[in-house]
Amino acid sequence: MQKSSTTMFNKDDIVTVRIDDIGSSGEGIGKADGFTLFIKDALIGDVVKAKIMKVKKNFAYARLLEIQTPSPDRTQPVCPIARQCGGCQIQQMDYSAQLRWKEELVRNDLLRIGGFDEETIRRVLHPVIGMEEPYHYRNKAQFPVGSKNGKPITGFYAGRTHYIIPATSCPISAPVCSRIMEAVLGFMEENKVSAYDEETGKGIVRHVLIRNGIYSGQVMVCLVINAKHLPAADDLVRRLAQIEGMASVSINVNTRRTNVIMGTETSVLWGEENIKDSLHILDVEYPAEDQAECPVFSHTGQQVTFGISPLSFYQVNPKQTEKIYSLVRHFAALTGREIVWDLYCGVGTISQFLASDAGRIYGVEVIPQAIENARENVRRNGITNAEYQVGKAEEVLPTYVEKITSETGSRPVVDVVIVDPPRKGCDEQCLNTILEVQPEKLIYVSCDPATLSRDLKILTEGGYEIKTVQPVDNFPHTVHIETIVLLQKLNS
Ligand code: SAH
Numbered sequence: 283m284q285k286s287s288t289t290m291f292n293k294d295d296i297v298t299v300r301i302d303d304i305g306s307s308g309e310g311i312g313k314a315d316g317f318t319l320f321i322k323d324a325l326i327g328d329v330v331k332a333k334i335m336k337v338k339k340n341f342a343y344a345r346l347l348e349i350q351t352p353s354p355d356r357t358q359p360v361c362p363i364a365r366q367c368g369g370c371q372i373q374q375m376d377y378s379a380q381l382r383w384k385e386e387l388v389r390n391d392l393l394r395i396g397g398f399d400e401e402t403i404r405r406v407l408h409p410v411i412g413m414e415e416p417y418h419y420r421n422k423a424q425f426p427v428g429s430k431n432g433k434p435i436t437g438f439y440a441g442r443t444h445y446i447i448p449a450t451s452c453p454i455s456a457p458v459c460s461r462i463m464e465a466v467l468g469f470m471e472e473n474k475v476s477a478y479d480e481e482t483g484k485g486i487v488r489h490v491l492i493r494n495g496i497y498s499g500q501v502m503v504c505l506v507i508n509a510k511h512l513p514a515a516d517d518l519v520r521r522l523a524q525i526e527g528m529a530s531v532s533i534n535v536n537t538r539r540t541n542v543i544m545g546t547e548t549s550v551l552w553g554e555e556n557i558k559d560s561l562h563i564l565d566v567e568y569p570a571e572d573q574a575e576c577p578v579f580s581h582t583g584q585q586v587t588f589g590i591s592p593l594s595f596y597q598v599n600p601k602q603t604e605k606i607y608s609l610v611r612h613f614a615a616l617t618g619r620e621i622v623w624d625l626y627c628g629v630g631t632i633s634q635f636l637a638s639d640a641g642r643i644y645g646v647e648v649i650p651q652a653i654e655n656a657r658e659n660v661r662r663n664g665i666t667n668a669e670y671q672v673g674k675a676e677e678v679l680p681t682y683v684e685k686i687t688s689e690t691g692s693r694p695v696v697d698v699v700i701v702d703p704p705r706k707g708c709d710e711q712c713l714n715t716i717l718e719v720q721p722e723k724l725i726y727v728s729c730d731p732a733t734l735s736r737d738l739k740i741l742t743e744g745g746y747e748i749k750t751v752q753p754v755d756n757f758p759h760t761v762h763i764e765t766i767v768l769l770q771k772l773n774s
Pocket of ligand 1: 597625626627628629630631632646647648649652673674675676702703704709
Protein backbone atom coordinates (compact mmCIF):
# COMPACT_ATOMS: atom_id res chain seq x y z
CA MET A 283 0.00 0.00 0.00
CA GLN A 284 1.29 3.47 -0.85
CA LYS A 285 1.01 5.89 2.02
CA SER A 286 2.39 9.38 2.20
CA SER A 287 3.94 10.85 5.32
CA THR A 288 2.17 14.18 4.74
CA THR A 289 -1.31 13.01 3.85
CA MET A 290 -3.98 10.73 5.09
CA PHE A 291 -4.83 9.69 1.51
CA ASN A 292 -4.21 6.20 0.23
CA LYS A 293 -4.44 4.59 -3.17
CA ASP A 294 -8.08 3.74 -4.08
CA ASP A 295 -9.54 6.33 -1.67
CA ILE A 296 -12.51 8.20 -3.09
CA VAL A 297 -12.49 11.98 -2.66
CA THR A 298 -14.75 14.88 -3.56
CA VAL A 299 -12.88 17.91 -4.77
CA ARG A 300 -13.46 21.29 -6.42
CA ILE A 301 -11.17 21.98 -9.39
CA ASP A 302 -9.53 25.41 -9.33
CA ASP A 303 -6.71 25.25 -11.88
CA ILE A 304 -5.48 23.44 -15.00
CA GLY A 305 -2.01 21.95 -15.33
CA SER A 306 0.31 22.21 -18.30
CA SER A 307 -1.10 19.01 -19.85
CA GLY A 308 -4.71 20.11 -19.43
CA GLU A 309 -5.42 18.11 -16.27
CA GLY A 310 -7.66 19.60 -13.58
CA ILE A 311 -6.01 20.57 -10.31
CA GLY A 312 -7.84 20.71 -7.01
CA LYS A 313 -7.09 20.53 -3.31
CA ALA A 314 -8.55 18.06 -0.81
CA ASP A 315 -7.66 18.95 2.78
CA GLY A 316 -4.84 21.12 1.45
CA PHE A 317 -3.40 18.24 -0.59
CA THR A 318 -3.00 18.75 -4.36
CA LEU A 319 -4.73 16.33 -6.73
CA PHE A 320 -4.24 16.08 -10.50
CA ILE A 321 -7.37 14.82 -12.23
CA LYS A 322 -7.45 14.33 -16.00
CA ASP A 323 -10.61 15.54 -17.79
CA ALA A 324 -11.76 17.69 -14.86
CA LEU A 325 -12.31 21.37 -15.51
CA ILE A 326 -11.93 24.56 -13.45
CA GLY A 327 -15.22 25.01 -11.58
CA ASP A 328 -16.19 21.32 -11.61
CA VAL A 329 -16.87 19.54 -8.32
CA VAL A 330 -15.86 15.94 -8.95
CA LYS A 331 -15.70 12.58 -7.27
CA ALA A 332 -12.33 10.96 -8.00
CA LYS A 333 -10.38 7.88 -7.07
CA ILE A 334 -6.79 8.26 -5.86
CA MET A 335 -4.49 6.30 -8.19
CA LYS A 336 -0.94 7.24 -7.22
CA VAL A 337 0.24 9.06 -4.11
CA LYS A 338 3.44 11.13 -4.16
CA LYS A 339 4.98 13.15 -1.33
CA ASN A 340 3.17 16.43 -2.02
CA PHE A 341 0.50 15.49 -4.52
CA ALA A 342 -1.49 12.62 -5.99
CA TYR A 343 -2.99 11.58 -9.31
CA ALA A 344 -6.66 10.68 -9.23
CA ARG A 345 -9.09 9.31 -11.79
CA LEU A 346 -12.33 11.17 -12.53
CA LEU A 347 -15.30 9.01 -11.50
CA GLU A 348 -18.20 11.43 -11.58
CA ILE A 349 -18.84 15.12 -12.11
CA GLN A 350 -21.04 16.07 -9.17
CA THR A 351 -21.51 19.73 -10.11
CA PRO A 352 -20.39 20.66 -13.60
CA SER A 353 -18.41 23.85 -14.14
CA PRO A 354 -20.43 26.68 -15.75
CA ASP A 355 -17.71 26.64 -18.43
CA ARG A 356 -18.28 22.98 -19.30
CA THR A 357 -19.55 22.27 -22.81
CA GLN A 358 -20.12 19.24 -25.03
CA PRO A 359 -16.95 18.75 -27.12
CA VAL A 360 -17.54 18.88 -30.88
CA CYS A 361 -15.21 15.92 -31.35
CA PRO A 362 -16.58 12.47 -30.39
CA ILE A 363 -13.12 11.25 -29.32
CA ALA A 364 -11.98 14.45 -27.57
CA ARG A 365 -11.58 12.74 -24.20
CA GLN A 366 -9.39 9.84 -25.38
CA CYS A 367 -7.40 11.65 -28.09
CA GLY A 368 -4.06 13.18 -27.15
CA GLY A 369 -4.45 16.10 -29.59
CA CYS A 370 -6.80 18.50 -27.79
CA GLN A 371 -6.82 18.85 -24.01
CA ILE A 372 -9.58 21.37 -23.26
CA GLN A 373 -12.34 20.92 -25.84
CA GLN A 374 -14.77 20.39 -22.97
CA MET A 375 -14.22 24.03 -21.95
CA ASP A 376 -16.40 26.70 -23.56
CA TYR A 377 -14.24 28.67 -26.05
CA SER A 378 -14.63 32.06 -24.35
CA ALA A 379 -13.62 30.41 -21.04
CA GLN A 380 -10.53 28.95 -22.78
CA LEU A 381 -9.53 32.48 -23.78
CA ARG A 382 -10.07 33.87 -20.27
CA TRP A 383 -8.08 30.98 -18.80
CA LYS A 384 -5.18 31.54 -21.21
CA GLU A 385 -5.09 35.24 -20.27
CA GLU A 386 -4.91 34.23 -16.59
CA LEU A 387 -2.08 31.84 -17.42
CA VAL A 388 -0.03 34.66 -18.94
CA ARG A 389 -0.94 37.03 -16.06
CA ASN A 390 0.11 34.50 -13.40
CA ASP A 391 3.44 33.76 -15.07
CA LEU A 392 4.22 37.48 -15.44
CA LEU A 393 3.39 37.90 -11.77
CA ARG A 394 5.05 34.81 -10.28
CA ILE A 395 7.96 34.16 -12.63
CA GLY A 396 8.54 37.63 -14.09
CA GLY A 397 8.05 39.35 -10.74
CA PHE A 398 6.06 42.19 -12.35
CA ASP A 399 3.55 44.01 -10.17
CA GLU A 400 -0.20 43.84 -10.71
CA GLU A 401 -0.45 47.48 -11.77
CA THR A 402 2.19 47.04 -14.53
CA ILE A 403 0.52 43.86 -15.76
CA ARG A 404 -2.90 45.53 -15.83
CA ARG A 405 -1.41 48.35 -17.93
CA VAL A 406 0.36 46.17 -20.54
CA LEU A 407 -1.62 42.93 -20.83
CA HIS A 408 -4.42 42.70 -23.41
CA PRO A 409 -7.08 39.99 -23.63
CA VAL A 410 -6.26 36.94 -25.79
CA ILE A 411 -7.06 37.31 -29.49
CA GLY A 412 -9.18 34.26 -30.27
CA MET A 413 -10.58 32.80 -33.47
CA GLU A 414 -14.08 33.58 -34.66
CA GLU A 415 -14.46 29.98 -35.78
CA PRO A 416 -12.05 27.89 -33.67
CA TYR A 417 -12.40 24.70 -35.78
CA HIS A 418 -10.77 23.36 -38.95
CA TYR A 419 -7.89 25.75 -38.35
CA ARG A 420 -4.96 23.39 -38.91
CA ASN A 421 -3.40 23.15 -42.38
CA LYS A 422 -1.46 19.99 -41.50
CA ALA A 423 -2.65 16.60 -40.21
CA GLN A 424 -0.76 13.38 -39.59
CA PHE A 425 -2.84 10.22 -39.33
CA PRO A 426 -1.13 7.05 -38.03
CA VAL A 427 -2.17 3.84 -39.81
CA GLY A 428 -2.55 0.48 -38.10
CA SER A 429 -4.83 -2.53 -38.25
CA LYS A 430 -7.65 -4.05 -36.25
CA ASN A 431 -9.16 -7.48 -36.88
CA GLY A 432 -7.14 -7.72 -40.08
CA LYS A 433 -8.48 -4.45 -41.52
CA PRO A 434 -6.51 -1.23 -41.94
CA ILE A 435 -7.53 1.57 -39.60
CA THR A 436 -6.51 5.15 -39.10
CA GLY A 437 -7.16 7.64 -36.36
CA PHE A 438 -5.30 9.36 -33.56
CA TYR A 439 -3.10 8.17 -30.75
CA ALA A 440 -4.70 8.10 -27.31
CA GLY A 441 -2.83 10.49 -24.98
CA ARG A 442 0.73 9.30 -24.20
CA THR A 443 0.24 5.96 -26.03
CA HIS A 444 0.53 4.51 -29.51
CA TYR A 445 -2.93 2.98 -29.35
CA ILE A 446 -4.94 4.22 -32.35
CA ILE A 447 -8.48 5.48 -31.70
CA PRO A 448 -10.25 5.00 -35.03
CA ALA A 449 -11.30 8.22 -36.83
CA THR A 450 -11.03 9.54 -40.36
CA SER A 451 -11.70 13.18 -39.58
CA CYS A 452 -10.69 15.77 -37.01
CA PRO A 453 -12.69 18.91 -36.14
CA ILE A 454 -9.55 21.07 -35.90
CA SER A 455 -8.11 19.88 -39.25
CA ALA A 456 -9.29 20.52 -42.81
CA PRO A 457 -12.62 18.88 -43.77
CA VAL A 458 -10.91 17.33 -46.85
CA CYS A 459 -9.01 14.95 -44.50
CA SER A 460 -11.94 12.54 -44.20
CA ARG A 461 -12.27 12.02 -47.98
CA ILE A 462 -8.52 11.48 -48.21
CA MET A 463 -8.39 8.98 -45.36
CA GLU A 464 -11.35 7.03 -46.71
CA ALA A 465 -9.63 6.90 -50.11
CA VAL A 466 -6.39 5.67 -48.53
CA LEU A 467 -8.15 2.95 -46.47
CA GLY A 468 -10.15 1.86 -49.55
CA PHE A 469 -6.92 1.67 -51.56
CA MET A 470 -5.24 -0.44 -48.86
CA GLU A 471 -8.13 -2.88 -48.48
CA GLU A 472 -8.71 -3.46 -52.18
CA ASN A 473 -5.05 -3.84 -53.07
CA LYS A 474 -4.14 -5.72 -49.87
CA VAL A 475 -1.51 -3.16 -48.97
CA SER A 476 -0.68 -3.79 -45.31
CA ALA A 477 -0.51 -1.36 -42.43
CA TYR A 478 2.77 -1.00 -40.56
CA ASP A 479 2.96 -2.81 -37.23
CA GLU A 480 5.16 -1.10 -34.65
CA GLU A 481 5.58 -4.32 -32.64
CA THR A 482 7.02 -6.42 -35.47
CA GLY A 483 8.40 -3.67 -37.72
CA LYS A 484 6.51 -5.30 -40.62
CA GLY A 485 3.83 -3.92 -42.92
CA ILE A 486 3.91 -0.95 -45.25
CA VAL A 487 1.79 2.14 -44.60
CA ARG A 488 2.86 4.01 -41.44
CA HIS A 489 1.37 7.50 -41.60
CA VAL A 490 -0.59 9.75 -43.92
CA LEU A 491 0.51 13.37 -43.94
CA ILE A 492 -1.96 15.92 -45.31
CA ARG A 493 -1.21 19.61 -45.89
CA ASN A 494 -3.49 22.20 -47.44
CA GLY A 495 -3.23 25.83 -48.49
CA ILE A 496 -6.11 27.94 -47.18
CA TYR A 497 -5.85 30.57 -49.91
CA SER A 498 -4.48 28.44 -52.76
CA GLY A 499 -6.95 25.61 -52.05
CA GLN A 500 -4.14 23.18 -52.90
CA VAL A 501 -3.97 19.84 -51.11
CA MET A 502 -0.93 17.59 -50.59
CA VAL A 503 -0.93 13.96 -49.48
CA CYS A 504 2.21 12.07 -48.51
CA LEU A 505 2.16 8.39 -47.47
CA VAL A 506 4.98 7.47 -45.12
CA ILE A 507 5.87 3.87 -45.96
CA ASN A 508 8.10 1.12 -44.61
CA ALA A 509 9.26 0.06 -48.10
CA LYS A 510 11.13 1.50 -51.06
CA HIS A 511 8.07 1.36 -53.31
CA LEU A 512 4.33 1.49 -52.81
CA PRO A 513 2.46 -1.43 -54.42
CA ALA A 514 -0.46 -0.40 -56.68
CA ALA A 515 0.60 3.24 -56.45
CA ASP A 516 -1.40 4.05 -59.62
CA ASP A 517 -4.62 3.08 -57.89
CA LEU A 518 -3.84 5.36 -54.94
CA VAL A 519 -3.17 8.23 -57.32
CA ARG A 520 -6.39 7.53 -59.25
CA ARG A 521 -8.43 7.70 -56.03
CA LEU A 522 -6.74 10.80 -54.62
CA ALA A 523 -6.59 12.79 -57.87
CA GLN A 524 -10.41 12.92 -57.90
CA ILE A 525 -10.44 14.98 -54.70
CA GLU A 526 -10.90 18.70 -55.21
CA GLY A 527 -7.72 20.72 -54.82
CA MET A 528 -5.39 17.69 -54.94
CA ALA A 529 -2.08 19.01 -56.25
CA SER A 530 0.59 16.66 -54.93
CA VAL A 531 0.74 12.96 -54.02
CA SER A 532 4.03 11.59 -52.75
CA ILE A 533 5.61 8.84 -50.71
CA ASN A 534 8.17 9.24 -47.98
CA VAL A 535 10.36 6.26 -47.13
CA ASN A 536 10.86 5.50 -43.44
CA THR A 537 12.14 1.96 -42.84
CA ARG A 538 13.61 2.67 -39.43
CA ARG A 539 12.03 1.35 -36.21
CA THR A 540 11.54 4.73 -34.67
CA ASN A 541 8.82 7.08 -33.40
CA VAL A 542 10.03 9.77 -35.79
CA ILE A 543 7.25 10.03 -38.36
CA MET A 544 9.07 11.10 -41.51
CA GLY A 545 12.11 9.64 -43.24
CA THR A 546 14.44 11.79 -45.32
CA GLU A 547 13.60 10.47 -48.81
CA THR A 548 10.47 11.75 -50.54
CA SER A 549 9.38 11.07 -54.12
CA VAL A 550 6.44 12.46 -56.04
CA LEU A 551 3.89 9.97 -57.40
CA TRP A 552 1.65 12.56 -59.03
CA GLY A 553 1.45 16.35 -59.38
CA GLU A 554 3.76 18.94 -57.89
CA GLU A 555 6.65 18.58 -55.48
CA ASN A 556 5.45 21.58 -53.47
CA ILE A 557 2.13 23.24 -52.85
CA LYS A 558 1.94 26.98 -52.31
CA ASP A 559 0.10 29.14 -49.87
CA SER A 560 0.08 32.78 -48.85
CA LEU A 561 -0.21 34.75 -45.66
CA HIS A 562 -1.95 38.12 -45.83
CA ILE A 563 -0.29 41.13 -44.21
CA LEU A 564 -2.86 42.92 -42.04
CA ASP A 565 -3.06 46.42 -40.62
CA VAL A 566 -3.57 46.52 -36.86
CA GLU A 567 -5.42 49.15 -34.91
CA TYR A 568 -5.66 49.20 -31.13
CA PRO A 569 -8.62 50.98 -29.53
CA ALA A 570 -6.94 53.99 -27.89
CA GLU A 571 -5.41 53.14 -24.52
CA ASP A 572 -8.03 50.53 -23.74
CA GLN A 573 -6.36 47.37 -22.48
CA ALA A 574 -9.67 45.56 -22.23
CA GLU A 575 -10.13 45.30 -25.97
CA CYS A 576 -8.54 43.33 -28.76
CA PRO A 577 -7.09 45.14 -31.79
CA VAL A 578 -8.93 45.35 -35.09
CA PHE A 579 -7.30 43.77 -38.17
CA SER A 580 -7.85 44.93 -41.76
CA HIS A 581 -6.37 43.91 -45.09
CA THR A 582 -3.42 45.84 -46.51
CA GLY A 583 -3.72 44.06 -49.87
CA GLN A 584 -0.14 42.77 -49.45
CA GLN A 585 0.68 39.10 -49.08
CA VAL A 586 3.69 36.80 -48.98
CA THR A 587 3.81 33.39 -50.64
CA PHE A 588 5.44 30.21 -49.36
CA GLY A 589 6.35 26.88 -50.94
CA ILE A 590 5.39 23.90 -48.77
CA SER A 591 6.89 20.42 -49.17
CA PRO A 592 6.07 17.35 -47.02
CA LEU A 593 9.16 18.04 -44.91
CA SER A 594 9.27 21.83 -44.74
CA PHE A 595 8.31 23.76 -41.65
CA TYR A 596 5.24 25.95 -42.01
CA GLN A 597 3.01 27.46 -39.34
CA VAL A 598 -0.05 25.21 -38.78
CA ASN A 599 -2.69 27.85 -38.02
CA PRO A 600 -2.36 30.32 -40.91
CA LYS A 601 -5.30 32.58 -39.90
CA GLN A 602 -3.80 33.29 -36.47
CA THR A 603 -0.24 33.37 -37.83
CA GLU A 604 -1.26 36.29 -40.04
CA LYS A 605 -2.40 38.15 -36.94
CA ILE A 606 0.75 37.28 -34.96
CA TYR A 607 3.14 38.48 -37.64
CA SER A 608 0.99 41.51 -38.46
CA LEU A 609 1.23 42.43 -34.77
CA VAL A 610 5.02 42.09 -34.96
CA ARG A 611 4.96 44.39 -38.00
CA HIS A 612 2.68 46.86 -36.18
CA PHE A 613 4.90 46.89 -33.06
CA ALA A 614 8.07 47.31 -35.15
CA ALA A 615 6.50 50.35 -36.94
CA LEU A 616 9.35 50.47 -39.46
CA THR A 617 9.99 53.50 -41.64
CA GLY A 618 12.16 51.97 -44.38
CA ARG A 619 15.60 52.64 -42.85
CA GLU A 620 15.87 50.29 -39.86
CA ILE A 621 18.31 47.46 -39.35
CA VAL A 622 16.34 44.47 -38.03
CA TRP A 623 17.46 41.16 -36.56
CA ASP A 624 15.05 38.22 -36.95
CA LEU A 625 16.37 35.63 -34.49
CA TYR A 626 15.11 32.01 -34.43
CA CYS A 627 13.78 32.90 -37.88
CA GLY A 628 12.72 29.43 -39.15
CA VAL A 629 11.84 29.79 -42.84
CA GLY A 630 11.94 33.58 -42.54
CA THR A 631 8.19 34.13 -42.17
CA ILE A 632 8.51 37.17 -39.92
CA SER A 633 11.20 38.92 -41.93
CA GLN A 634 9.13 38.51 -45.09
CA PHE A 635 6.27 40.32 -43.39
CA LEU A 636 8.60 43.22 -42.50
CA ALA A 637 11.01 43.38 -45.44
CA SER A 638 9.17 45.99 -47.51
CA ASP A 639 9.22 48.43 -44.57
CA ALA A 640 12.78 47.75 -43.37
CA GLY A 641 16.24 48.93 -44.35
CA ARG A 642 17.92 45.57 -43.93
CA ILE A 643 16.99 42.32 -42.16
CA TYR A 644 19.34 39.64 -40.82
CA GLY A 645 17.85 36.24 -39.97
CA VAL A 646 19.52 33.58 -37.78
CA GLU A 647 18.29 29.99 -37.47
CA VAL A 648 19.93 26.73 -36.37
CA ILE A 649 18.39 24.35 -38.97
CA PRO A 650 20.19 24.57 -42.35
CA GLN A 651 17.17 23.29 -44.33
CA ALA A 652 14.99 26.07 -42.87
CA ILE A 653 17.54 28.69 -43.96
CA GLU A 654 17.51 27.19 -47.45
CA ASN A 655 13.69 27.52 -47.48
CA ALA A 656 13.97 31.08 -46.15
CA ARG A 657 16.25 32.01 -49.06
CA GLU A 658 13.84 30.39 -51.56
CA ASN A 659 10.89 32.24 -50.01
CA VAL A 660 12.76 35.54 -50.21
CA ARG A 661 13.43 34.96 -53.91
CA ARG A 662 9.80 33.94 -54.50
CA ASN A 663 8.60 37.19 -52.94
CA GLY A 664 11.13 39.42 -54.73
CA ILE A 665 12.75 40.53 -51.46
CA THR A 666 16.34 41.77 -51.79
CA ASN A 667 17.09 43.24 -48.35
CA ALA A 668 17.01 40.06 -46.21
CA GLU A 669 20.05 37.91 -45.40
CA TYR A 670 20.09 34.60 -43.56
CA GLN A 671 22.71 32.76 -41.57
CA VAL A 672 22.75 29.23 -40.14
CA GLY A 673 23.77 28.93 -36.50
CA LYS A 674 22.72 29.24 -32.88
CA ALA A 675 21.58 32.76 -32.03
CA GLU A 676 23.67 32.64 -28.83
CA GLU A 677 26.81 31.86 -30.86
CA VAL A 678 26.27 33.82 -34.10
CA LEU A 679 25.39 37.11 -32.36
CA PRO A 680 28.30 37.46 -29.93
CA THR A 681 30.77 36.56 -32.71
CA TYR A 682 29.22 39.13 -35.05
CA VAL A 683 29.14 41.88 -32.42
CA GLU A 684 32.77 41.19 -31.45
CA LYS A 685 33.88 41.25 -35.10
CA ILE A 686 32.15 44.56 -35.91
CA THR A 687 33.34 46.14 -32.67
CA SER A 688 36.98 45.21 -33.32
CA GLU A 689 36.77 46.36 -36.96
CA THR A 690 34.99 49.68 -36.43
CA GLY A 691 35.62 50.54 -32.79
CA SER A 692 31.90 50.63 -32.02
CA ARG A 693 29.06 48.16 -31.61
CA PRO A 694 26.90 47.38 -34.65
CA VAL A 695 23.80 49.52 -35.04
CA VAL A 696 20.61 47.49 -34.63
CA ASP A 697 17.23 49.22 -34.43
CA VAL A 698 14.81 46.35 -33.87
CA VAL A 699 15.42 42.81 -32.61
CA ILE A 700 12.74 40.13 -32.96
CA VAL A 701 13.07 36.81 -31.17
CA ASP A 702 10.77 33.80 -31.72
CA PRO A 703 12.46 31.00 -29.73
CA PRO A 704 11.21 27.44 -29.05
CA ARG A 705 9.52 26.62 -25.72
CA LYS A 706 12.72 26.74 -23.71
CA GLY A 707 13.03 30.46 -24.42
CA CYS A 708 16.17 32.44 -25.25
CA ASP A 709 19.64 31.44 -24.20
CA GLU A 710 21.03 33.91 -21.64
CA GLN A 711 24.04 34.62 -23.86
CA CYS A 712 21.64 35.66 -26.63
CA LEU A 713 19.77 38.03 -24.28
CA ASN A 714 23.04 39.50 -23.00
CA THR A 715 24.20 40.23 -26.54
CA ILE A 716 20.88 41.93 -27.34
CA LEU A 717 21.28 44.06 -24.20
CA GLU A 718 24.80 44.92 -25.31
CA VAL A 719 23.72 46.23 -28.75
CA GLN A 720 20.80 48.15 -27.21
CA PRO A 721 18.20 48.13 -30.01
CA GLU A 722 15.49 50.77 -29.74
CA LYS A 723 12.81 48.07 -29.78
CA LEU A 724 12.64 44.42 -28.94
CA ILE A 725 9.78 42.16 -29.95
CA TYR A 726 9.46 38.79 -28.26
CA VAL A 727 7.21 36.14 -29.84
CA SER A 728 6.79 33.31 -27.35
CA CYS A 729 5.05 29.93 -27.25
CA ASP A 730 5.57 29.47 -23.51
CA PRO A 731 4.54 32.21 -21.06
CA ALA A 732 6.75 30.74 -18.30
CA THR A 733 10.07 31.05 -20.15
CA LEU A 734 8.84 34.34 -21.65
CA SER A 735 8.32 35.74 -18.13
CA ARG A 736 11.77 34.53 -17.04
CA ASP A 737 13.38 36.27 -20.06
CA LEU A 738 11.32 39.46 -19.66
CA LYS A 739 12.70 39.79 -16.14
CA ILE A 740 16.25 39.76 -17.54
CA LEU A 741 15.37 42.25 -20.30
CA THR A 742 13.58 44.72 -18.02
CA GLU A 743 16.46 44.55 -15.52
CA GLY A 744 18.74 45.24 -18.49
CA GLY A 745 17.12 48.59 -19.35
CA TYR A 746 13.93 47.79 -21.27
CA GLU A 747 10.34 48.63 -20.52
CA ILE A 748 7.39 46.41 -21.45
CA LYS A 749 4.90 48.36 -23.56
CA THR A 750 2.42 45.69 -24.65
CA VAL A 751 1.78 42.02 -23.95
CA GLN A 752 -0.58 40.52 -26.53
CA PRO A 753 -1.55 36.84 -26.26
CA VAL A 754 -2.96 35.16 -29.39
CA ASP A 755 -4.77 31.83 -29.38
CA ASN A 756 -2.87 29.96 -32.06
CA PHE A 757 -4.04 26.50 -30.92
CA PRO A 758 -7.70 26.54 -29.80
CA HIS A 759 -8.75 23.55 -27.60
CA THR A 760 -5.16 22.88 -26.55
CA VAL A 761 -3.31 24.28 -23.52
CA HIS A 762 -0.94 26.28 -25.74
CA ILE A 763 -0.79 30.06 -26.07
CA GLU A 764 1.38 32.42 -28.12
CA THR A 765 2.32 35.80 -26.69
CA ILE A 766 3.82 38.79 -28.45
CA VAL A 767 5.57 41.40 -26.33
CA LEU A 768 6.80 44.84 -27.33
CA LEU A 769 9.69 46.22 -25.28
CA GLN A 770 11.19 49.68 -25.65
CA LYS A 771 14.62 50.89 -24.57
CA LEU A 772 14.29 53.08 -21.47
CA ASN A 773 15.21 56.79 -21.79
CA SER A 774 15.13 56.65 -25.56
N1 SAH B 1 10.10 32.46 -36.59
C1 SAH B 1 9.85 31.21 -37.25
C2 SAH B 1 10.12 29.94 -36.43
C3 SAH B 1 9.91 29.98 -34.95
S1 SAH B 1 10.04 28.41 -34.19
C4 SAH B 1 8.48 31.19 -37.85
O1 SAH B 1 7.74 32.09 -37.62
O2 SAH B 1 8.11 30.30 -38.57
C5 SAH B 1 11.61 28.51 -33.41
C6 SAH B 1 12.77 28.29 -34.33
O3 SAH B 1 13.99 28.44 -33.60
C7 SAH B 1 12.83 26.90 -34.96
O4 SAH B 1 12.89 27.05 -36.35
C8 SAH B 1 14.14 26.30 -34.39
O5 SAH B 1 14.80 25.48 -35.32
C9 SAH B 1 14.96 27.53 -34.09
N2 SAH B 1 16.00 27.41 -33.06
C10 SAH B 1 16.01 26.62 -31.96
N3 SAH B 1 17.08 26.87 -31.20
C11 SAH B 1 17.80 27.84 -31.82
C12 SAH B 1 19.01 28.54 -31.52
N4 SAH B 1 19.70 28.27 -30.41
N5 SAH B 1 19.43 29.50 -32.37
C13 SAH B 1 18.73 29.79 -33.49
N6 SAH B 1 17.59 29.15 -33.84
C14 SAH B 1 17.12 28.20 -33.01
